Amino acid sequence: MNDLLSNPAMQSGVLPALAAALAAALFARTRALVLVPLAGLAVVVWLALGLTLEPLTARSKLVLGVAAAGAIALVLELLQVRARAPARVLLAVLAAAGALWIGVRVLQQLEGVPLWTTSLLLVAYAVAMVEASHTGAGDELRTLTVGVVLGFAFGALGLQGASASVAMMGIALGASCAIGVLALLWRTRAPLGLAFVGLPLAAFAVFAGEVASLTGELPARALAPLPLVALAARWLPPRRQSTPAWRDALVTLLAGAVPAAAALALAVWPRGAASG
Numbered sequence: 001m002n003d004l005l006s007n008p009a010m011q012s013g014v015l016p017a018l019a020a021a022l023a024a025a026l027f028a029r030t031r032a033l034v035l036v037p038l039a040g041l042a043v044v045v046w047l048a049l050g051l052t053l054e055p056l057t058a059r060s061k062l063v064l065g066v067a068a069a070g071a072i073a074l075v076l077e078l079l080q081v082r083a084r085a086p087a088r089v090l091l092a093v094l095a096a097a098g099a100l101w102i103g104v105r106v107l108q109q110l111e112g113v114p115l116w117t118t119s120l121l122l123v124a125y126a127v128a129m130v131e132a133s134h135t136g137a138g139d140e141l142r143t144l145t146v147g148v149v150l151g152f153a154f155g156a157l158g159l160q161g162a163s164a165s166v167a168m169m170g171i172a173l174g175a176s177c178a179i180g181v182l183a184l185l186w187r188t189r190a191p192l193g194l195a196f197v198g199l200p201l202a203a204f205a206v207f208a209g210e211v212a213s214l215t216g217e218l219p220a221r222a223l224a225p226l227p228l229v230a231l232a233a234r235w236l237p238p239r240r241q242s243t244p245a246w247r248d249a250l251v252t253l254l255a256g257a258v259p260a261a262a263a264l265a266l267a268v269w270p271r272g273a274a275s276g
Helices: 008-027 032-051 058-078 085-102 112-136 138-160 164-186 200-212 225-236 246-276
Strands: none
Touching: 008 032, 008 085, 008 164, 032 058, 032 138, 032 225, 058 085, 058 164, 058 200, 085 112, 085 138, 085 200, 112 200, 112 225, 138 164, 138 200, 138 225, 138 246, 164 246, 200 225, 225 246
């Protein structure tokens, strides 16, 4: 039994999916549905990664940052705050501050132009990802489908960037979001119009990308296409009532897979070219 639980596939895929299924059963048709993607992350952190606060590593900050994003999203949903300009600006500022907090040890080693360039790139990526996460506000099916793409994309990017923790958390997030999509397809009631279900997903994409790039070997350029994964949901035409929900989810999945594939190509191609 211990060997089964210590298997990486079980820790990052199967068990997170089961935890997400339980959370979806408990929170379906409630605004606490925003916590479903985090159920899988909690399992992989608990079983495989652990959370140590002394010393406070970048990986620990990543977990704390995503947990904080989930808590903020839940509060905003319970208060039924709309994703209007003031809330969006505040969340973008918080994401940028979180990105700088996570990368502070690396930034302290830089001076002059490299320091300002790296800091500005971190802020720009955080703002772009958080802003993109609001484009699917009110359509939690598309947003969770985007989470499937982002999660498994980071699973692949984490492996390319020599960051096993990011890879495992990405796979867990993708599996959890897939369960969330299935839960939405299963139910018959109308969508709740969740405005901030994408916030924890965006926070993970910001912080995990930063950790894999600053402390791992992932080229920073590989992060550039990732906000387009979320924007793909906005560029698709609104779903008609006659269109099956599963078809809309599939189209969103395929649309988001294009920039995700571009990110993976940017991570792999230069390295392969150099070795050739």
